[in-house]
Amino acid sequence: MWAGGSMIWSETNSLRVGSPVTQALSIPRVEHKKGMVFVHQQRVLYPGIQETASADGWALKETRIHVFRAAQQAVDPVASADPSLAHSSHSHLDARANRDDDAPYRFSYTPTSPLLFLYSALTHNPHKIHYDQCWSIGKEGQRGPLVHGPLTATLLVELAGQVESKKLKEFNYRATSPKVLDEEIRMTGRWSEDGMLMLEAKQGFKVGMKATATFV
Known part of the structure; x- marks a missing residue:
């Protein structure tokens, strides 16, 4: 599952359509929580072809956080449904949604x-x-x-x-x-x-x- 992430854009370097891009990928962090594994994946993109990553030449830094859990048996969708969603049809989008x-x-x-x-x-x-x-x-x-x-x-x-x-x-x-x-x-x-x-x-x-x- 995709749990979240972040993106940071450089104020000086940019990526241009049609131009080469170099990506550096790393996994700086792995966490175990409540039977699940959270993997933090970092991607750094550089304009042009880069043999070595420079500290200030990047254009975009992205972090992706993925969650892995053990496989589960087939479930009863009725029993597992969230009761708060029982009345989530469009007819129930009342004045609160209009905020x-x-x-x-x-x-x-x-x-x-x-x-x-x-x-x-x-x-x-x-x-x-x-x-x-x-x-x-x-x-x-x-x-x-x-x-x-x-x-x-x-x-x-x-x-x-x-x-x-x-x-x-x-x-x-x-x-x-x-x-x-x-x-x-x-x-x-x-x-x-x-x-x-x-x-x-x-x-x-x-x-x-x-x-x-x-x-x-």
Whole structure:
């Protein structure tokens, strides 16, 4: 599972479409928590072809946090369902959900099966939980195929990109609950008192991802 991560953009170096890029990959940290393994993967991207990594020549630093757990037996999707989701249909998006309308930055979309399949192909992700209904419900105990964490993070980065006259410097995100297809996801961005953009991706009344963005 994709638990979260961060991205930092250089203020001086950039990556250009059509130009070579060098990537350095490392695993600086592995944690064991409650029967799960958290793997921190760091990727540093440099413009051009680099034989050796330099301290100041990077353009993008990315950290990805993946969670691994032991395989589980087939589960009863009814017994394992989250009771808080029992009334999460669109008809129950009452006035509380409308509070998202006052966010200065917002975006909504409904993930579909073709979208998740194409994103799996684009990112070379063969995990069946994103496109196989029977597997997602019968094997994983979910309500249906799950939306990719990186897809949500990418859309939140794009939402942060709506900020005018500022350049994105750092983006940190954390997945908090799974999101399924065919149900609207609402993304919002609000400024904190200290000038940080606070971002959320929400499905129903449940926040599926939280993120922060800082600018220069």
